[in-house]
Amino acid sequence: MALLEIRNLHAQIQGVEILKGIDLAIERGETHAIMGPNGSGKSTLAKVLAGDPSYEVTGGEVYFQDRNLLELAPEDRAREGVFLGFQYPVEIPGVSNTYFLKAALNAIRKYRGEQELDAMEFLQLIKERAKSVKLDEALLRRPVNDGFSGGEKKRNEIFQLAVLEPYLAILDETDSGLDIDALRTVADGVNSLRSEERGFLVITHYQRLLNYIIPDKVHVLLHGRIVKSGGKELAEELEESGYALFEEAAA
Amino acid sequence: MSATTKTLEELTNRKYEAGFITDIEQDTVPPGLDEDIIRFISEKKAEPEWMLEWRLKAYRNWLQMPVPQWANVYYPPIDFQAISYYSAPKRKEDMPQSLDEIDPKLKETYDRLGIPLHEQEMLAGVAVDAVFDSVSVATSYKAKLREKGIIFCSMSEAIQEHPELVRKYLGSVVPYTDNYYAGLNSAVFTDGSFVFIPKGVRCPMELSTYFRINAANTGQFERTLIIAEEGSHVSYLEGCTAPVRDENQLHAAVVELIALDDAQVKYSTVQNWYPGDEEGRGGVYNFVTKRGLCAGNNSKISWTQVETGSAITWKYPSCVLRGDNSVGEFYSVAVTRGRQQADTGTKMIHMGKNTRSTIVSKGISAGHGQQSYRGLVRITPKAENARNYSQCDSMLMSATCGAHTFPYIDVQNPTAQLEHEATTSKIGEEQILYCNQRGIATEDAVSLIVNGFCKEVFRTLPMEFAVEAQKLMEITLEDSVG
Numbered sequence: 001m002a003l004l005e006i007r008n009l010h011a012q013i014q015g016v017e018i019l020k021g022i023d024l025a026i027e028r029g030e031t032h033a034i035m036g037p038n039g040s041g042k043s044t045l046a047k048v049l050a051g052d053p054s055y056e057v058t059g060g061e062v063y064f065q066d067r068n069l070l071e072l073a074p075e076d077r078a079r080e081g082v083f084l085g086f087q088y089p090v091e092i093p094g095v096s097n098t099y100f101l102k103a104a105l106n107a108i109r110k111y112r113g114e115q116e117l118d119a120m121e122f123l124q125l126i127k128e129r130a131k132s133v134k135l136d137e138a139l140l141r142r143p144v145n146d147g148f149s150g151g152e153k154k155r156n157e158i159f160q161l162a163v164l165e166p167y168l169a170i171l172d173e174t175d176s177g178l179d180i181d182a183l184r185t186v187a188d189g190v191n192s193l194r195s196e197e198r199g200f201l202v203i204t205h206y207q208r209l210l211n212y213i214i215p216d217k218v219h220v221l222l223h224g225r226i227v228k229s230g231g232k233e234l235a236e237e238l239e240e241s242g243y244a245l246f247e248e249a250a251a
Numbered sequence: 252m253s254a255t256t257k258t259l260e261e262l263t264n265r266k267y268e269a270g271f272i273t274d275i276e277q278d279t280v281p282p283g284l285d286e287d288i289i290r291f292i293s294e295k296k297a298e299p300e301w302m303l304e305w306r307l308k309a310y311r312n313w314l315q316m317p318v319p320q321w322a323n324v325y326y327p328p329i330d331f332q333a334i335s336y337y338s339a340p341k342r343k344e345d346m347p348q349s350l351d352e353i354d355p356k357l358k359e360t361y362d363r364l365g366i367p368l369h370e371q372e373m374l375a376g377v378a379v380d381a382v383f384d385s386v387s388v389a390t391s392y393k394a395k396l397r398e399k400g401i402i403f404c405s406m407s408e409a410i411q412e413h414p415e416l417v418r419k420y421l422g423s424v425v426p427y428t429d430n431y432y433a434g435l436n437s438a439v440f441t442d443g444s445f446v447f448i449p450k451g452v453r454c455p456m457e458l459s460t461y462f463r464i465n466a467a468n469t470g471q472f473e474r475t476l477i478i479a480e481e482g483s484h485v486s487y488l489e490g491c492t493a494p495v496r497d498e499n500q501l502h503a504a505v506v507e508l509i510a511l512d513d514a515q516v517k518y519s520t521v522q523n524w525y526p527g528d529e530e531g532r533g534g535v536y537n538f539v540t541k542r543g544l545c546a547g548n549n550s551k552i553s554w555t556q557v558e559t560g561s562a563i564t565w566k567y568p569s570c571v572l573r574g575d576n577s578v579g580e581f582y583s584v585a586v587t588r589g590r591q592q593a594d595t596g597t598k599m600i601h602m603g604k605n606t607r608s609t610i611v612s613k614g615i616s617a618g619h620g621q622q623s624y625r626g627l628v629r630i631t632p633k634a635e636n637a638r639n640y641s642q643c644d645s646m647l648m649s650a651t652c653g654a655h656t657f658p659y660i661d662v663q664n665p666t667a668q669l670e671h672e673a674t675t676s677k678i679g680e681e682q683i684l685y686c687n688q689r690g691i692a693t694e695d696a697v698s699l700i701v702n703g704f705c706k707e708v709f710r711t712l713p714m715e716f717a718v719e720a721q722k723l724m725e726i727t728l729e730d731s732v733g
């Protein structure tokens with residue numbers, strides 16, 4: 001069975017249907033990209049997978065490593081190994097990044113019946129991972145995302161990804177607002193984490209990121225539906241012709 | 252409680268030594284207030300004539316004062332004739348005989364705060380002899396303090412033993428004409444704490460009323476006076492995190508702090524009086540006047556309060572910055588939930604040159620809790636180069652609670668620099684989702700977020716108090732999001 005399997009997923013927010021029947025399967029080791037214009041439902045899909053209670057799932061099924069994902073509480077989805085890199089990471093004033101991440105990692109380990117890391121082991125781990133994603137160590141002591149620049153917030157998401165080592169990482173526009181150097185660092189971070197048992201769902205607005213993170217499959221999302229799927233060349237096609245072509249197809 | 256608990260336990264195992272509290276007689280006066288009652292109180296306490304005169308003047312003045320109506324709190328009018336102004340401690344037969352007789356919820360909270368059984372009994376007012384054992388703790392500390400010339404005793408004792416100090420300073424910061432409840436307190440106060448730190452002495456330990464828990468019955472009209480002479484330092488802790496039950500609904504305490512040249516006084520409070528039931532019935536009305544006078548140059552007074560209890564809180568720990576270069580600080584965390592109401596804040600009165608003040612107020616409202624921050628920053632004409640920084644943050648945890656801010660500013664000197672920041676945030680569903688998405692359960696997420704929100708205030712508390720305050724916050728706000 002696939003790592004993630006989405007079947008005919010429908011979801012709404014405040015009575016407005018946003019996802020209108022999504023089908024998608026990601027195998028272990030694969031990286032998929034979802035592209036689509038603003039408002040097409042990309043973040044909605046990401047948050048529905050994460051279990052954001054503001055969305056209501058009105059139809060369909062989602063299986064993650066054979067578990068019915070939609071039945072799990074958001075924290076249990078995370079503990080099972082679903083990670084979402086948020087498009088807009090929130091700030092948590094007064095809570096240090098280190099403290100936060102230690103609480104997160106240990107909650108996950110506990111759920112899995114693994115031993116919690118002690119302070120020394122944990123510090124060693126985060127220092128090493130911070131280095132690997134080129135995150136300034138000073139940010140470890142600062143409150144979570146509080147006063148971080150746009151780029152720092154995105155890098156912090158990748159850093160958390162590197163520490164938590166999920167089985168599925170969904171990255172929602174992690175590239176937006178990054179300059180080319182930051183983009184490269186983020187892409188390098190992601191690429192170094194790609195492995196046989198891990199899957200990625202990379203959501204992006206631009207084709208640019210996909211020059212660095214080469215996807216196995218690309219899907220075009222429009223008005224809450226996947227209107228086309230293909231290989232990495234689909235991203236290039238989009239770059240040239242834009243979404244207009246698909247607008248017509250969808251209409 | 253942890254650190255103090257240990258010492259308490261060690262010390263309560265020793266036998267009762269000398270009396271911290273003078274003999275308690277078994278008298279109670281009937282409800283009502285007139286000059287005879289005040290004479291009775293004064294006589295019971297064998298007070299000198301000047302003390303009685305002062306009380307009577309306060310009483311006569313109080314009779315002329317209107318009940319304050321300006322606070323943003325609502326309660327039925329208080330019948331001051333229905334209160335008994337002098338009561339000896341209850342007889343043992345009238346007290347709960349064991350913890351089984353107290354509210355199981357209270358008991359549960361004690362257990363979760365990790366308070367040993369013995370202390371639970373004290374706090375819940377169970378009839379046990381051990382209550383009086385805590386007296387010996389205070390006694391042994393007192394000896395240590397006395398070596399340094401520090402006086403730490405009950406107000407009653409101070410009136411007897413150090414009349415010149417009491418006479419000089421009592422009412423010098425909060426005169427009996429100040430406000431309605433301070434006026435009432437001046438007339439009828441029964442006891443409280445007295446602290447005197449002589450010139451150049453740093454008090455070697457945190458002074459805590461906790462060691463005088465047996466005096467809790469005097470808490471209804473408590474009177475505290477702390478004097479720090481030139482160059483001295485003292486840190487005083489009031490209250491404890493455990494919920495304290497009290498059958499007296501009205502609490503009208505007065506606290507006065509005086510810092511002379513180069514002296515520093517730090518006053519920390521954790522207030523967790525009974526807030527009443529779900530409908531707010533039976534909770535304590537906490538109408539307190541707290542004020543510090545930075546009388547000397549380069550002096551500093553710092554208030555920290557963590558207010559989680561009481562049905563109604565009406566409280567503005569303030570600083571009068573009279574000395575040049577003096578510093579006033581106010582750090583506050585207030586929580587209102589259920590039907591609790593709080594109108595709290597501070598006043599910073601800048602009189603000296605180069606005076607500085609900092610206000611950090613964190614309000615958390617949940618359930619139907621209502622909270623107002625009310626603060627005044629006044630820069631008087633002679634206060635050259637005064638500075639104030641104010642920050643008022645409110646966090647809302649439900650759709651039915653409320654937060655209000657009333658910052659008053661009165662600047663009469665153009666060299667003043669004032670900064671004011673205010674935020675209101677709903678405890679973010681987004682913040683909680685973010686934590687959940689990293690594997691952190693909602694309950695843990697809430698305490699993480701709330702403790703982060705309060706961090707600037709908690710870090711001004713003495714270490715073990717800070718840990719307790721955090722735990723208290725977790726228990727208080729459990730199940731509060733929604």
Ligand SMILES: Nc1ncnc2c1ncn2[C@@H]1O[C@H](COP(=O)(O)OP(=O)(O)O)[C@@H](O)[C@H]1O
Pocket residue numbers: 013014016018036037038039040041042043044045
């Ligand atoms: N609270 C809401 N109520 C109604 N519509 C919403 C709400 N939040 C988002 N939407 C709508 O959902 C659609 C999809 O949004 P989103 O998933 O964020 O798109 P994308 O990430 O692709 O830019 C948009 O049209 C947006 O306006």
Ligand SMILES: [Mg+2]
Pocket residue numbers: 042043044087172173
């Ligand atoms: Mg989006």
